[in-house]
Amino acid sequence: MLETPLRVNRTFSDGSKAHIGTLAENRAGTYFQFDENYLAQHPTSIAPFNIKADLTLQKAPKQPHYGIHGVFGDSLPDGWGLHLMDRVFRQNGYNPQLITALERLAYIGDQCLGALSYEPEMHLLEADSRDVELVTLGQEAVKEFEGTESKLIEQLMNAAGSGGARPKLNVTKTSDGQFSTHANATGEKLIVKLTSEKFDLKHSESLVEYAYMQMASNLGIETPKFELIEASAGRMWLQQTRFDCTPQGKRHMISACGLLDAPFREPSLDYVDLVKATRMLCGVGEARKLVKRALFNFITVNQDDHAKNFAFLADDNDQWRLSPFYDIVYSPSPYKQHMTSFNGNGSSPKQALNILAGQAGYSSDKPLREMLEEIYQQSRSFTQEAKNLGIPNQLLTSIDNQMTEKWNSLR
Template sequence: MILKIRIFDKTIGYMSQEGPTLLFEYDADFLNGNIEISPFMLPKASGVHSFNDRKDDCFKGLPHFIADALPDNFGNMITNAAFAKIGRSADSITILERLSYLGKRAIGALEFEPVFTKSSNNNDILELRDLTNSIKSAIAGKPSEVEGVLISISSAAGGARAKAIIGYDKVNNIIVSGHKDIPDGFEHYLIKFDGLSENDPTGYSNIEYAYYLMAIDLGINMTESFLLTSQLSQHFITKRFDRVDGKKIHTQTLCSVIGSDFNKPQTSNYADYFNLANLFNLGYPVKLEMFRRMVFNVILANRDDHTKNFSFLIDEKGNWSLAPAYDITHAYNNTNPNAWTREHNLLINGKGTKITKEDLTAEASALLLKNKEMESIIKDAQKVANNFTTYAKKAKISAVHKNKIIEHLKEVQI
């Protein structure tokens, strides 16, 4: 199988497999173009490239920028359900087939040809109740009960939580499939479902919404987000930043840009993130924004700050910019010594916990920010944290969750 990788109606290159080795070669025309899709991990050069040294769960022997398009846990579960319907086991699906199955539905602007299977382009109205029931079947390992529409709108989504790519009409409160063209009056959103498994208890969407409100008040750039109610649950919905006026914008995570495996905590630091502001000439306001995000994560106890939770955008001219913030929420476990969120995933001045103001400013030294501006951002974040109960009330967070978060915010005071 030869897989063609495309972006913005241009062919980036081609992939094939020889035995256990995946091979990639840039297209000759793309080599002469203005887009540098992987400037640090795979700069444009002729010849065949292989990645046998990156056969881990994160990169899977693929070029980093291509591996970034693959879904994570939940999306893989949905993809497996799709193949199970045609008699294929999860172990039998090759990486190239998984990419081919994504076709034109990947997050960002990458497209893969040939497409493994055709999907309908209808825009039937979807009911949240039906989607949640189908997700429960997928989680329970019952692929035959997973609806085809869920497969088409969930198999491309990243992250561990159950989610779907939708088109949403806010005025009439109507949801349709969002993986292709959507009708007039609809916009592209991503919905995260709440409380569908024991590992994802009810109330996480409310917490994420409160954190969204706090981030906005601190001046962090995020796309519009809100809660949708279905039966007894509320689900977090956020506007996609890789779809604007029907056009695709490419997005690439920090994980892909610098080749830092998000499954390996504390192998990178915030300085790695900040350095890209200089390398991409992103400007002083963007540097302040990056610092603001680090401060927020520390003071508001978000330790799920791994390399897939920071992204950049690439436009059709090859210009790089900072993507809006996303997946900002309470993520802190101080009881389990092996917990993913016991310490920050990205190191801060060589530390993952007990962060001080001095650590924050030292980590940001490459940004060359003014001391007064850094001090102001830290104070503003502290004010937001001290006012958490107000945000908890707006987001209707349960008393149990609210009290636990308040306790954690006290523990991480700087």
């Protein structure tokens, strides 16, 4: 248990910082309190649906974020980052099962996705100034993920970031075109998504995700800037620009999981509710964008559409919008159900189109049906793009056939 309070800070787009408030824990739970000076400048909450913008002491729910509020839960790593963090704790004589969420936040410090950071930091590893070459560090990450312990645990931990169950690297592309794993390096902040034989799509996953992002972009759906980079043995990794970063600072970000205090490891959301929440937070224009993303997920069989795969960004004046579309890849569920359902139906939006249209401010479901046709027609480019990328024929044929099945099921 953390004996001293944890200060929560926010980095703005110009790199300036402000003290938001304080987190503290005791045997009864975890509590957050806003800083009075912060509220005087920013009278709206960093988590508008579940933290009040006032000076009261606000207790976090026990579930689903390890006993802390969802917006702070977003700062905690997922499967890959937790694995690395637990290795570090064990190496230093700590039982990870006894480490509280606040202690984990103290260890993460300022190495979070989004604009939040925490102090005082907990330091467990000795400083190592080596800047490991990108492909070498990526190969080490894949080895670690596949079961062979890496000796570069500090560099992997520093580059792990907060999000994702699978291995990835947070790096900086400097002005000379090189990649740096130093957190304070100057340049374009990127996420490099690695591949593994343990993935369902094995080393084709980056190629399929690239093709999906290209389809989404062609449909006018905002995505992060993305490209493929060559790894070893002819394999490719997917590089994406971090949308929580600006040239000088950060943007505040919250996932749907954090915004709504929703679990993400099991089905917990419905697109009807998510569209409504988006309209309330961001306005009807952003709600309509989310509808199109939901329909894209349906046609393209992206069924791993859980609560952490939707996010919102706030500017320095706390005006909210949808983040760019991310984690979009062919991911069929063995149960043939989406993690986020369509008015209670996990397999199809067919019966939910009218209610989704209403939540997005449309007078009928005609615009949604037009979106579905547009998405399906764009998906007809997938096979050729997949061939150009070198995706195996059996896989690309299976994906294409399933997209056609989804479209035909709507008739």
